[in-house]
Amino acid sequence: MSKKLYLMRHGETLFNQLKRVQGACDSPLTDLGKEQAKQARDYFIKEQVQLDAAYSSTQERACDTMEIICPDKPYIRKKGLKEWNFGLYEGAPEYLNPPHKAGEESYGAYFLDYGGESVDQVEQRMTDTLTQIMHDLKGENALAISSGGALYSFYLKWRQKRDQRPSFSNCCILIYEYQDGKFYLQTSIDPGK
Template identity: 65%
Template sequence: MSRLYLMRHGQTLFNELKRIQGACDSPLTDLGKSQAEEAKKYFESESLSFSGLYSSTQERASDTLEIVKPDEAYTRLKGLKEWNFGIYEGSPEYLNPPAQEGQESYGDYFKTYGGESVTEVEERMSETLTELMKQHRDGNVLAVSHGGALYAFYLKWRKAEDIRPSFSNCCILVYDYEDGKFDLVESINPGQ
């Protein structure tokens, strides 16, 4: 069995300004850098080592990983990118569609506007992370991604008894991986 540490990037300027941020990017704030430092301290306190380090190709994720694991080689992967929100990118968050009764995500909403559906994000994240875990049998993997992508992955693999984790900046979702399946073990929010 191997273990996946799936982490969200630190706070960004767009997070602070309450802007929709998917395919577009913005830099880490001072708070975001501090959050990454807290995650670094957590991994050090647990004496965790990783057989693979990965991040989204977006700078906010790679910048976070470079703080958490400075001077260590890692691979950037498009499959770990944030949900693409189409023409809503960079818009104020209040323009997000209202939650539909009985739905837990935006579903196909953003696909109509040039973005991705939740199913597409679930599949992309699952395919990417499954391939990574196959490469690191019996090892720990750290992957830095994004809130919407983490949430879509969670929806794909959750079990009825799972307690909904926090998807705050620099949260760490810990999954066991075995026989092609991911099992959520815990959610960690360093420094909070």
């Protein structure tokens, strides 16, 4: 049976606004971030998407986004949906992020030397968590809210040659089909545009 995963990024945060590295550390949603979450909520209402289960990263920014989108729906917090841990780079200005090495599409294992995670670790953590969510799903549609780096890592793991690179903007929604233990990107939505 085919199921749908609506994998979403949280709304804009103070650290996003200030151009700070935000992985394991947290910061609150801005007024714009709250508005983005309302636009995502309006998308689900307009499209009449019936969410059978809802999951959020344990981080405040993801939980606050979820509570705006689904104010009356219980949801489960999952540590496996947390953002990529950037180690000593946490809270630093974004311009200090290292450039990608030639031929690479991510930071690879760079942050391991600074107490953070590698892209492979984030991919595996996200895949394990989302596979379990979809396996346990009673119904057709699940919503999971995470963060940009974690969404991107998951995308790198599951992308197909035909896939167009989605936007990873705040409150973007990546819609995946889940079938036979695999994830297939169907489309991406940017409710704010």
